[in-house]
Structures are given as structure tokens and as C-alpha cells.
Amino acid sequence: FLMSFRTVEPLEYYRRFLKENCRPDGRELGEFRTTTVNVGSIGTADGSSLVKLGNTTVICGIKAEFGAPPTDAPDKGYVVPNVDLSPLCSWRFRSGPPGEEAQVASQFIADVIENSQIIQKEDLCISSGKLAWVLYCDLICLNHDGNILDACTFALLAALKNVQLPEVTINEETALAEVNLKKKSYLNIRTHPVATSFAVFDDTLLIVDPTEEEEHLATGTLTVVMDEEGKLCCLHKPGGSGLTGAKLQDCMSRAVTRHKEVKKLMDEVFKSMKPK
Amino acid sequence: MAFLDFRGGSGRVQIVSKRRATCGRHSWSPRVGACVLRTHLVRKRALLGGSNKPRLHVGSRAMEGAMQTESKIRADSRTEPGPRGPGCSLRHFACEQNLLSRPDGSASFLQGDTSVLAGVYGPAEVKISKEIFNKATLEVILRPKTGLPGVAEKSRERLIRNTCEAVVLGALHPRTSITVVLQVVSDAGSLLACCLNAACMALVDAGVPMRALFCGVTCALDSDGTLMLDPTAKQEKEARAVLTFALDSVERKLLMSTTKGLYSDAELQQCLAAAQTASTHVFRFYRESLQRRYSKS
Numbered sequence: 001f002l003m004s005f006r007t008v009e010p011l012e013y014y015r016r017f018l019k020e021n022c023r024p025d026g027r028e029l030g031e032f033r034t035t036t037v038n039v040g041s042i043g044t045a046d047g048s049s050l051v052k053l054g055n056t057t058v059i060c061g062i063k064a065e066f067g068a069p070p071t072d073a074p075d076k077g078y079v080v081p082n083v084d085l086s087p088l089c090s091w092r093f094r095s096g097p098p099g100e101e102a103q104v105a106s107q108f109i110a111d112v113i114e115n116s117q118i119i120q121k122e123d124l125c126i127s128s129g130k131l132a133w134v135l136y137c138d139l140i141c142l143n144h145d146g147n148i149l150d151a152c153t154f155a156l157l158a159a160l161k162n163v164q165l166p167e168v169t170i171n172e173e174t175a176l177a178e179v180n181l182k183k184k185s186y187l188n189i190r191t192h193p194v195a196t197s198f199a200v201f202d203d204t205l206l207i208v209d210p211t212e213e214e215e216h217l218a219t220g221t222l223t224v225v226m227d228e229e230g231k232l233c234c235l236h237k238p239g240g241s242g243l244t245g246a247k248l249q250d251c252m253s254r255a256v257t258r259h260k261e262v263k264k265l266m267d268e269v270f271k272s273m274k275p276k
Numbered sequence: 277m278a279f280l281d282f283r284g285g286s287g288r289v290q291i292v293s294k295r296r297a298t299c300g301r302h303s304w305s306p307r308v309g310a311c312v313l314r315t316h317l318v319r320k321r322a323l324l325g326g327s328n329k330p331r332l333h334v335g336s337r338a339m340e341g342a343m344q345t346e347s348k349i350r351a352d353s354r355t356e357p358g359p360r361g362p363g364c365s366l367r368h369f370a371c372e373q374n375l376l377s378r379p380d381g382s383a384s385f386l387q388g389d390t391s392v393l394a395g396v397y398g399p400a401e402v403k404i405s406k407e408i409f410n411k412a413t414l415e416v417i418l419r420p421k422t423g424l425p426g427v428a429e430k431s432r433e434r435l436i437r438n439t440c441e442a443v444v445l446g447a448l449h450p451r452t453s454i455t456v457v458l459q460v461v462s463d464a465g466s467l468l469a470c471c472l473n474a475a476c477m478a479l480v481d482a483g484v485p486m487r488a489l490f491c492g493v494t495c496a497l498d499s500d501g502t503l504m505l506d507p508t509a510k511q512e513k514e515a516r517a518v519l520t521f522a523l524d525s526v527e528r529k530l531l532m533s534t535t536k537g538l539y540s541d542a543e544l545q546q547c548l549a550a551a552q553t554a555s556t557h558v559f560r561f562y563r564e565s566l567q568r569r570y571s572k573s
Contacts, residue, residue: 241442
């Protein structure tokens with residue numbers, strides 16, 4: 001009976017759990033799903049990571065290529081993110097050009113990179129006005145179970161920390177670039193932006209890390225991206241029910257604790273990788 | 277759309293009045309200090325497509341909202357960035373409704389030099405693939421001034437759409453579609469806020485049932501933490517952070533927010549409070565604008 005009730009009246013089913021301050025999968029309202037991260041698994045990419053937030057799985061691969069710097073900023077490189085939501089991850093997506101959700105997610109990641117200044121684009125410049133690195137970040141969702149933005153941000157951060165760029169020198173005589181694959185160095189990651197997503201239910205209740213079902217039933221969503229010093233890089237609230245200032249404060253404090261959790265996880269992963 | 281009687285008589289060309297709400301002083305406080313309310317002046321305008329009797333066109337009214345309160349009228353133009361000290365102000369804004377004949381509702385909203393034209397079609401027929409059995413399907417199309425719409429436009433469309441969805445009573449028109457089309461006419465800063473305002477006015481003009489009105493307000497924070505409301509394009513570029521909020525008219529709750537740049541939590545609360553105060557003026561302007569339109573004076 002319970003399964004059919006869930007299908008017929010999903011909102012009522014959820015409300016019964018929310019009244020007891022918990023959710024059908026047993027989590028508290030402020031609890032995140034188990035987060036796992038795996039770095040450097042793609043050999044052909046310059047940097048890669050795989051992040052699992054419960055069932056939501058996102059893999060990020062970064063390839064570095066050469067390109068000419070933009071004419072209005074000759075000493076900057078490019079970081080080009082692309083989020084790919086394929087039919088593999090959810091029945092809602094069709095193959096073909098990126099749909100709205102993928103475009104919004106790509107724009108969100110681009111904004112996070114831009115706002116948080118996670119890497120200085122000047123670091124990517126090899127020769128001012130002539131040659132710069134272009135980092136193509138491909139985020140592919142393998143399984144969409146809600147909260148794609150958090151997973152993507154985390155995957156991007158982990159992958160960027162994993163990127164190793166070879167040393168490039170410009171040969172003065174031939175004016176060609178010479179790549180020294182033996183000498184590689186990591187990128188200088190200045191900040192660690194961490195995203196925390198919330199879903200608003202019935203205009204009042206806020207739950208953290210919504211699954212796909214919860215996202216569908218929610219009346220609004222909110223994503224907060226915070227860096228170490230408690231500075232906000234992005235407050236993304238695409239419509240939905242209204243929130244008061246006090247509720248926003250609660251979200252901020254939860255975002256701060258989440259940042260600490262994620263930072264700890266990342267430090268563990270990278271520490272275990274160092275002796276390579 | 278002929279719901280207005282012809283307003284006959286009085287001459288066409290009237291004085292345009294500038295309007296500005298000035299709030300607070302150098303230390304930003306959400307209390308609105310000196311806002312000056314001026315009398316409105318209504319200006320009739322011919323429908324596009326013209327006719328030889330421009331003033332007799334039914335159904336078109338242009339309204340310039342001007343606001344003023346007591347005495348203090350600051351040095352007028354906000355076109356050149358004024359001194360940072362004496363508080364923040366919203367630019368002169370104007371709204372024109374029902375200027376297009378084909379859409380069910382249309383509005384043009386001007387904020388300083390930023391101008392957006394909005395048209396609303398609906399409730400209308402919906403494609404079976406997009407229909408929702410118990411609500412209206414809302415669609416937003418945003419066309420940039422030049423070039424083809426890109427990913428940034430899609431992102432903005434999603435923001436505007438979700439804001440409208442929170443406010444429009446879709447349950448009254450199930451299995452229909454409401455389409456909002458926005459065309460950017462000129463962009464001189466605070467574009468998203470202007471789009472939201474235009475969309476709201478167009479929805480009202482179309483008679484779409486809504487539970488509240490909404491407005492967009494933009495705040496910019498510069499490197500020393502000074503808050504600026506309704507920044508121009510130059511101020512936006514120089515600012516450290518630009519925050520755009522959409523607030524509803526009933527309780528000034530935050531419906532939508534999108535931000536650019538780095539800022540602290542305290543600054544966010546400050547900007548939100550400032551935006552809530554500024555939104556009072558925008559809503560007052562909406563109300564006066566609509567009152568003017570439907571009054572028999």
C-alpha cells in the first residue's frame with residue numbers, strides 16, 4: 001500500500017515524513033548524502049575527478065590545449081566549462097543539443113569560476129598576446145539523482161586540483177612552442193568554492209541536498225556557493241517561493257559547515273595522492 | 277485591446293518629469309530618507325503603425341511615473357555617477373503598457389537608459405508534449421539586442437520563468453501555455469531587473485491572474501563596500517559584486533536572486549534590506565501607473 005501511495009500522492013507522502021523532521025531515505029533535513037570522490041582516474045585527461053553524492057554521479061575531465069588569448073585581455077587564458085546531461089543519466093533528457101538544464105548548469109559553473117577566481121587566468125598565459133592555455137572542463141553526469149550543481153562544483157574543484165600542466169617554452173628562433181612533458185606542475189588553486197543546495201517545500205521548510213524526487217516536488221531551490229573565508233561567490237535562487245532574510249541566514253550557516261566537510265574530504269584525498 | 281475608453285481632449289505633449297527615489301545618506305540605512313513625489317503627467321501616444329489622428333487611439337497609454345516626496349530634490353541626473361557619499365538612488369523609470377496590438381499584453385519598461393520590451397501571450401494553446409495537467413505552462417523567451425540567444429540568455433530565461441511561476445496562479449488555467457517574450461532594446465546596466473519589471477507589467481496588462489506582483493532590483497558593491505542601487509553599465513563593470521533580486525509585493529520576500537562577484541554574508545543581508553526598501557518605490561510606481569491608466573480623470 002505504501003508504494004502505491006507514494007506513486008499516487010508523492011507530495012502527501014513526503015509531507016508525512018517532513019512533519020517528523022526526516023526524509024524517506026532516513027536523512028535529517030540538514031543532512032547531506034554520502035559524498036565520495038575519486039581523483040585522477042582518467043589517464044588521457046590532464047586532470048579528472050569523479051564525485052558521487054549519494055546516487056548522483058558526475059565525472060569531470062579537463063583537457064588543456066593551446067589557444068590565442070582574447071584580444072581585449074592578452075595576458076589571460078580561458079577556462080571553458082561544459083555540463084553534459086545525457087539521456088544516460090535521466091529519462092528526462094533527450095540526445096541532441098544541450099537542453100535548458102544543461103545550459104543553465106554550464107552557465108552556473110562558468111559564473112562560479114569567474115566569481116570565485118578559483119584560478120588566476122593570468123597563470124594560464126604562456127606568451128602574452130600569442131599563446132595561452134585553454135582548459136576545457138567537461139562535466140558529464142552519469143546518474144542524475146538531484147543536486148547536480150553541488151556535484152558539478154565539487155567535481156570541477158577536485159579536477160582542477162588534479163590538473164598538471166607541462167612546462168612550455170617559446171623557442172625564439174622558430175617562434176614555436178616547445179612542450180616539456182617530463183616537467184609538469186600543478187595549477188595554483190586560490191580558493192575552494194563549495195556549493196550547497198537547498199530545496200524549499202511548501203514555502204516554509206528548507207531541506208538540504210534534495211534528491212531528484214524532492215527537487216520535483218519542491219516549490220523552489222536555492223544554491224549557495226561559499227569559499228573559505230565565508231565569502232559568497234554565488235547565491236543562485238532561480239525563482240520559486242519567497243524566502244525571508246532569516247531563512248537565508250540559516251542557509252548560510254549550513255553552507256559554512258558543509259564547506260568544512262568538503263574541504264576535509266578533499267584534503268584527505270589529495271594527501272593520499274601526494275606520494276605519486 | 278480596447279478596454280480603455282478614449283481619453284479625449286487634453287493636449288498631447290506634456291512635460292516629462294524625472295523621478296528618482298533617493299534613499300538614505302552616506303552610511304547606508306534602509307530607511308528611506310528623502311523621496312520626492314512629483315505629480316504624474318500622462319502622455320498619450322499613437323499606436324505603432326500610426327494613424328493620422330495620433331491622439332485618438334484607443335487602448336494605448338503611455339505613462340511616465342514620477343515620484344517625489346517632500347522638499348529635498350538632489351542634483352538631478354543619475355546619468356553621470358554622482359558622489360558616492362550621499363546615499364543611493366534608483367534611476368528615472370517609465371513604463372508604457374499595451375503598445376503592441378498582437379500580444380495579449382505588452383509593456384515597455386525603461387530604467388534610466390536600459391529599456392526592455394515585453395509581450396505576453398496567454399493563456400493559449402499548448403503543445404501536448406509540454407502540457408501540465410493541473411497548471412499552466414510558462415515559457416519565457418529572452419532576445420538579446422544583438423546576436424543570437426546563447427547560454428547566458430537561457431540561464432536568464434530560467435530565472436525569469438521560475439520567478440513568474442512562483443507568482444502566476446497557473447492552477448486556474450490548466451493545460452494552457454503562457455508565453456512571455458522579452459526583447460532587450462537597450463542595455464545600460466541593471467538589465468535583468470528591467471526584464472523582470474517589464475515582464476510583470478506585461479503580465480498585468482494581459483490580465484494573467486497572479487498572487488502578487490514582483491519587481492527586480494539590482495545592487496552593486498564596490499571595492500570599499502559602498503552600496504549602489506540600480507547601477508549603470510559602467511558602475512557594474514567597476515563593482516566588486518553585483519546582486520540582482522526579485523522581490524514579491526506582499527511580504528517583500530526574496531523570490532529570485534542571482535549574483536556576480538565575491539561578497540560576505542553581512543553584505544548580502546545589507547543589500548537585501550536595501551533592495552526591499554527600493555522595491556517599495558517600484559511597487560508604488562506600478563500602482564500609480566495602473567491607477568492612472570484606469571482612472572477617469
